[in-house]
Amino acid sequence: MVSKADWEIAPIHIDPDTTEKLFFxxxxxxxxxxxxxxxxxxxHDPGAREAxxxxxxxxxxxxxxxxxxAADGSGFLQLADKDAHAARARNANMxxxxxxxxxxxxxxxxxxxxxxxxxxxxxxxDEVLEQISGAPKPVPVSLTSxxxxxxxxxxxxxxxxxxxxxxxxxxxxxxxGDPVYGGNKDQMGWKTVGFVxxxxxxxxxxxxxxxxxxxxxxxxxxxxVPGFKHSQDPTSNQQQNGQ
Amino acid sequence: xxxxMDPVDVVIVGLGAGGGPAAKVLSEAGYKVVGFDKGPxxxxxxxxxxxxxxxxNRSYLWPDVNLMPRTVRSDDKSEARIFNFSPVPSxxxxxxxxxxxxxxxxxxxxxxxxxxxxxxxxxxxxxxxxRYEHLEPYLTKVEWxxxxxxxxGADKGEGFRSKAYPSAPLPPTSFGKKFxxxxxxxxxxxxxLPMSHLTEGNxxxxxxVNRTSFWNQYGDPTQTRSSVATTxxxxxxxxxxxEVRADSFVREVKVGKDGKATGVIYIDPSGLEIEQDxxxxxxxxxxxxxxxxxxxSSSNKFPDGLANDSGLVGKNATFHEYIFxxxxxxxxxxxxxxxxxxxxxxxxxxxxxxxDESRGHIGGGIIATxxxxxxxxxxxxGRPTWGQAMKDADRDYFDxxxxxxxxxxxxxxxxxxxxxxxxxxDAWGMPVARITNKPHANDIAMSRWQIDKxxxxxxxxxxxxxxxxxxxxxxxxxxxxxQGTVRMGTDPAxxxxxxxxxxxxxENLFVLDGAGFPTALGVNPTLTIMAHSWRCADYIANTYMKxxxxxxxxxxxxxx
Ligand SMILES: Cc1cc2nc3c(=O)[nH]c(=O)nc-3n(C[C@H](O)[C@H](O)[C@H](O)COP(=O)(O)OP(=O)(O)OC[C@H]3O[C@@H](n4cnc5c(N)ncnc54)[C@H](O)[C@@H]3O)c2cc1C
Numbered sequence: 001m002v003s004k005a006d007w008e009i010a011p012i013h014i015d016p017d018t019t020e021k022l023f024f025x026x027x028x029x030x031x032x033x034x035x036x037x038x039x040x041x042x043x044h045d046p047g048a049r050e051a052x053x054x055x056x057x058x059x060x061x062x063x064x065x066x067x068x069x070a071a072d073g074s075g076f077l078q079l080a081d082k083d084a085h086a087a088r089a090r091n092a093n094m095x096x097x098x099x100x101x102x103x104x105x106x107x108x109x110x111x112x113x114x115x116x117x118x119x120x121x122x123x124x125x126d127e128v129l130e131q132i133s134g135a136p137k138p139v140p141v142s143l144t145s146x147x148x149x150x151x152x153x154x155x156x157x158x159x160x161x162x163x164x165x166x167x168x169x170x171x172x173x174x175x176x177g178d179p180v181y182g183g184n185k186d187q188m189g190w191k192t193v194g195f196v197x198x199x200x201x202x203x204x205x206x207x208x209x210x211x212x213x214x215x216x217x218x219x220x221x222x223x224x225v226p227g228f229k230h231s232q233d234p235t236s237n238q239q240q241n242g243q
Numbered sequence: 244x245x246x247x248m249d250p251v252d253v254v255i256v257g258l259g260a261g262g263g264p265a266a267k268v269l270s271e272a273g274y275k276v277v278g279f280d281k282g283p284x285x286x287x288x289x290x291x292x293x294x295x296x297x298x299x300n301r302s303y304l305w306p307d308v309n310l311m312p313r314t315v316r317s318d319d320k321s322e323a324r325i326f327n328f329s330p331v332p333s334x335x336x337x338x339x340x341x342x343x344x345x346x347x348x349x350x351x352x353x354x355x356x357x358x359x360x361x362x363x364x365x366x367x368x369x370x371x372x373x374r375y376e377h378l379e380p381y382l383t384k385v386e387w388x389x390x391x392x393x394x395x396g397a398d399k400g401e402g403f404r405s406k407a408y409p410s411a412p413l414p415p416t417s418f419g420k421k422f423x424x425x426x427x428x429x430x431x432x433x434x435x436l437p438m439s440h441l442t443e444g445n446x447x448x449x450x451x452v453n454r455t456s457f458w459n460q461y462g463d464p465t466q467t468r469s470s471v472a473t474t475x476x477x478x479x480x481x482x483x484x485x486e487v488r489a490d491s492f493v494r495e496v497k498v499g500k501d502g503k504a505t506g507v508i509y510i511d512p513s514g515l516e517i518e519q520d521x522x523x524x525x526x527x528x529x530x531x532x533x534x535x536x537x538x539x540s541s542s543n544k545f546p547d548g549l550a551n552d553s554g555l556v557g558k559n560a561t562f563h564e565y566i567f568x569x570x571x572x573x574x575x576x577x578x579x580x581x582x583x584x585x586x587x588x589x590x591x592x593x594x595x596x597x598x599d600e601s602r603g604h605i606g607g608g609i610i611a612t613x614x615x616x617x618x619x620x621x622x623x624x625g626r627p628t629w630g631q632a633m634k635d636a637d638r639d640y641f642d643x644x645x646x647x648x649x650x651x652x653x654x655x656x657x658x659x660x661x662x663x664x665x666x667x668x669d670a671w672g673m674p675v676a677r678i679t680n681k682p683h684a685n686d687i688a689m690s691r692w693q694i695d696k697x698x699x700x701x702x703x704x705x706x707x708x709x710x711x712x713x714x715x716x717x718x719x720x721x722x723x724x725x726q727g728t729v730r731m732g733t734d735p736a737x738x739x740x741x742x743x744x745x746x747x748x749x750e751n752l753f754v755l756d757g758a759g760f761p762t763a764l765g766v767n768p769t770l771t772i773m774a775h776s777w778r779c780a781d782y783i784a785n786t787y788m789k790x791x792x793x794x795x796x797x798x799x800x801x802x803x
Contacts, residue, residue: 001490086307141635180294181296204293204455
């Protein structure tokens with residue numbers, strides 16, 4: 001077997017402006033691009049459309065070639081053996097989920113008298129999305145309401161989600177993911193929320209990229225931790241009161 | 244077609260937090276040691292970087308649930324479902340390759356939990372078979388070799404320490420400063436949490452930590468986060484006595500006629516089944532997988548699983564649960580909190596660690612203010628999932644929210660356990676671990692009380708809205724902490740291992756991960772796992788291997 005440590009890197013790069021479709025048909029591409037634009041809309045800041053989220057999703061669905069960027073962004077890892085096998089099976093499910101989801105978007109749009117989802121008005125598109133999400137369109141965060149939540153896993157994969165939830169997650173991923181994956185063109189997503197990300201993945205590997213400037217520069221532990229006294233001799237500031 | 248390798252002194256299964264120190268100590272003592280890991284041996288400088296998608300949303304380091312599934316159910320009557328319960332990376336380094344790096348010490352009270360509290364109905368509280376003072380020298384050894392930064396003396400309730408930290412903490416983050424302000428208003432003792440990295444001018448002379456903030460769940464390409472793959476494993480290799488066999492899945496511990504372990508059977512990278520004999524077998528696969536391997540290794544002598552004559556292998560599992568509260572701040576009134584910076588956490592507190600029954604529960608744990616994460620996964624429970632409302636929420640709060648997390652100390656219960664799933668198999672064709680778990684009433688009460696307290700601190704710090712995330716009716720295993728499945732104790736009828744991590748009924752078998760912990764601790768377990776492994780490995784090298792044995796005599800607890 002080829003160990004994960006030795007997966008090859010295919011030197012492929014994604015042009016965010018490409019219109020070449022690797023998975024979607026023209027119609028599917030336009031439909032998902034339209035839906036993504038309702039999920040992350042454009043206002044005074046760019047949205048999913050400008051950030052080329054569609055390119056990100058098309059590449060992800062096209063197979064397993066775009067699953068993992070090489071650490072330094074120089075290409076994509078070529079999965080092998082068990083991992084490749086599992087990834088292919090997952091990808092086939094994902095492709096089916098999208099194909100069926102797109103049919104549903106169109107069916108629901110037609111029920112609302114639009115020729116298709118992509119040709120429907122923003123308002124009808126939102127209505128369709130509301131229907132397939134099974135809940136009213138989200139309203140702004142309220143600072144006065146109180147909601148209660150329960151714990152969940154740390155890693156946030158797309159495993160086992162519905163089409164709608166998958167699409168919403170993928171739109172976020174395409175908007176905010178590293179540009180190497182085709183979305184987040186010119187770091188538009190990051191700029192929109194104020195995330196000062198690295199210029200390239202490579203910059204995260206050798207200390208070139210740093211957030212040190214965002215740490216507090218002037219501080220004194222004796223102020224932040226009342227009652228704490230700095231000792232000059234590091235080995236003598238032992239705890240006396242713990243036993 | 245079985246092949247056999249030349250026998251060695253010691254086999255270690257699992258090269259994570261538990262296996263790493265044992266590999267170092269035993270190979271430095273001159274024994275021939277072979278270490279197995281079912282995962283690859285990744286090269287940090289080549290394989291890791293700040294790629295949120297790859298490390299957080301896809302299964303590059305997180306275990307792929309299709310290859311290494313686990314199943315979960317809440318009791319014997321319910322059907323178990325496949326779920327990535329308590330996932331930990333599978334590679335040389337184990338969980339230390341992408342963990343957040345909280346490295347607090349356990350406390351004196353953790354080791355005498357039963358003596359302090361007596362019986363708790365529905366729980367199986369126990370004292371540890373050793374005390375804080377037995378571990379303290381090893382806590383110091385780990386802090387000074389693995390590389391930890393902290394501020395000795397700032398945690399006012401910490402137990403005795405023989406030495407300060409080798410390195411000062413990082414400066415506070417913006418959200419850390421808020422945390423100190425909120426705590427100080429409420430009179431809560433808070434302090435910079437010890438972290439598994441070094442900062443400038445450290446006493447070990449190693450490079451200072453990078454500050455990319457791609458931290459929890461990310462591998463570190465600069466190797467300045469302490470990980471066993473970049474500390475203890477290379478140190479073990481440098482002795483010439485240690486060999487790593489990566490991509491090698493151990494599927495059975497063999498037992499001889501005399502009931503001693505004779506070695507292991509593993510599947511090598513080409514799929515061949517190979518036997519490796521050894522004088523001593525050490526398990527450190529993580530508490531869930533160590534129990535699973537013991538259950539998979541049944542034999543004539545141990546029909547219910549290796550060293551399982553007490554029937555306790557797999558039982559009393561504890562998982563902690565990571566719960567938290569998030570505060571949203573007003574961007575028109577505050578400076579940005581930069582919750583995506585920081586090397587995961589900033590300030591923390593153990594103010595609510597010790598039992599205060601007026602709170603309505605026993606025990607407690609550690610809290611800390613931590614990153615909310617980068618943009619895709621930034622944590623804001625209840626964030627609208629689509630449309631203008633989502634975009635506005637991202638824009639308004641990504642830089643203006645903070646989180647205070649809590650490590651929930653769950654009470655051990657015999658019914659919370661790991662056994663073999665009757666139907667689901669992993670990519671190697673072996674039955675997977677099935678987890679049965681249900682929180683104890685004390686766990687639920689602790690969750691409520693502490694998260695409400697965290698909300699109070701956020702409010703004191705100026706949050707306009709606070710969002711609680713409590714423990715649900717099952718553990719999700721989201722802390723990725725695993726303890727207790729192969730309990731240590733003095734009585735062989737009530738425990739599987741003794742105070743050296745040595746099986747009562749198989750003298751050359753040692754289990755040196757969190758599996759031995761009789762109670763969960765109120766702190767993250769990894770520092771304790773490492774110190775414990777070092778202590779037990781010292782015993783193996785200096786006492787057991789020399790044909791001797793020794794027992795600890797514990798003095799009775801003086802109740803105050
Ligand atoms: C995202 C994340 C953040 C965390 N943050 C913290 C933190 O801040 N502080 C803290 O204290 N802890 C933290 N932890 C927990 C920490 O990672 C674990 O406590 C620690 O790694 C446990 O050590 P271990 O040796 O028991 O197991 P592991 O580190 O999991 O190592 C076990 C190894 O055994 C191997 N293995 C398993 N089965 C087999 C087999 N059959 N054959 C061969 N090899 C096998 C695995 O591949 C693995 O490499 C975190 C965990 C995660 C996932």
